[in-house]
Amino acid sequence: MKYRHSFHVGNFADVHKHVTLIALLTALKRKDKGFLYLETHSGRGAYDLSQASAEAEGGIARFSATENNSEELQQYAARLADYRIQQGNPRAYPGSPLLATGELRPQDRAVFVELLATEARALELAVAGNPGVRVEQGDGFDRLRGCLPPPERRGLTFIDPPYEETGKDFERVTAAIREALRRFRTGIVAAWYPIKDERDIAAWHAGLARTIDSETLASELWLYPRDSRVALNGSGLLIVNPPYLLAERMQVWLPELQAQLDAGQAGGTSVRTLAPAPPA
Ligand SMILES: C[S@@+](CC[C@H](N)C(=O)[O-])C[C@H]1O[C@@H](n2cnc3c(N)ncnc32)[C@H](O)[C@@H]1O
Incomplete structure (x- = not known):
């Protein structure tokens, strides 16, 4: 395995x-009841952009x-600024586990899974002292089964694989979403994917739409023509069981970010519905 998120950290995706x-996470916090945040591919959490590649x-x-006009971008800017002040480093960059940990309330929990021992250990140090947060070294696709459904019956599963063996990770993400929904039908699932070839994505989306019977959105931002085979053309996120008004708000902040x-x-x-909500 060659993937190290440090080489890509802070890129547009x-x-x-x-x-x-x-x-x-802000949407989940609209209710007082606690939730589980499960991340299957966590990385090391804390990064320093002075050591990162040009992608940032x-x-x-x-x-x-x-x-920023939209509140979502303002909120992200505020979290980033707070983190940099806390670290005393204007080039510090918080990965998803640190951003999520910062959002947790006392009633919420997080489980972070990471395959590489060095990355898992670094993440353990980065989140040390936060109650309700656990780091596990292992295969996130496998560990997902043991964590769902959460006793809280509220939660977000975040799936962010490296897509090193591209075809295989797309298949594993499909299987993981299906498994997550089989165990925890009402949970939110978000899965990141790279946009490198338009035809591959269209075929994957069509296959997913046939097999998922929960409301699913695809949120995409691309910076290069979607089928140029140069590198990463765009960034996609599937969101299953999206919170109320998420799509409408994305239509506002995504173009501003782009x-x-x-x-x-x-x-x-683009923000579109891949699979509609099943009839009530
Ligand atoms: C894209 S990075 C994660 C970045 C992180 N989500 C963030 O936004 O800060 C993917 C991570 O998954 C790890 N990884 C690769 N295969 C894995 C697996 N099967 N289970 C868990 N982690 C895995 C890699 O070591 C890498 O740290």
Whole structure:
């Protein structure tokens, strides 16, 4: 395995993913009852962009900390600023486990799974002292079964694999979403995917839509033509059982985010329903 998130951290996909994550957790906090946040592919949590690749230059470096109209972007900017102050480092960057930990209330819990021992150990240190937070080293797709359904009966499962063996991770994500819903039908599931080839994504979406009978959204942000085979053209997130008004709000903040990140003006955004809510 070669993937290290440090090489990609802070890229445009991370920004899309992390703004969405905070919006999802904010929605869960509308109710007092506690929830489980389960992340299957967590990474090390704490990053320093001074040691990162140029990818952050095309992502978080273009994100404006001050000129955001939508509350979701303002909220993300505030979390990032707080984290940097707390770390005493203007180039510090919080990965999803640290952003999520910052959102938890005393009644909420988090389980973070990471395959690589070095990354899992680093994450353990980064979240040490936070009650209700547990780090497990292992295969996130396998561990998902043991964590669902949560006794709280409320939760978000966040699936963010590296797609090193691209085809295999798409298949495993489909299986993981189905398994998560089989165990916990009302839970929210968010799964990130890379947009590299339009035809592959269309076929995957069509297959998913046939097999999932829960409401599912696809939120996408791309900066390059969707079928240029150069590298990562865009970032996608599937959101199963989306919270109330999430799609409507994404229609507002996603174009605002794209306008900031899309220096070449070759990109776009889309939020659409892949699978409708089943009849009540
Ligand atoms: C894209 S990174 C995660 C980034 C993180 N979600 C964030 O936004 O900060 C994917 C991570 O999954 C880990 N990984 C790869 N295969 C895994 C598996 N089967 N189970 C759990 N973690 C895995 C990699 O070591 C890597 O740290």
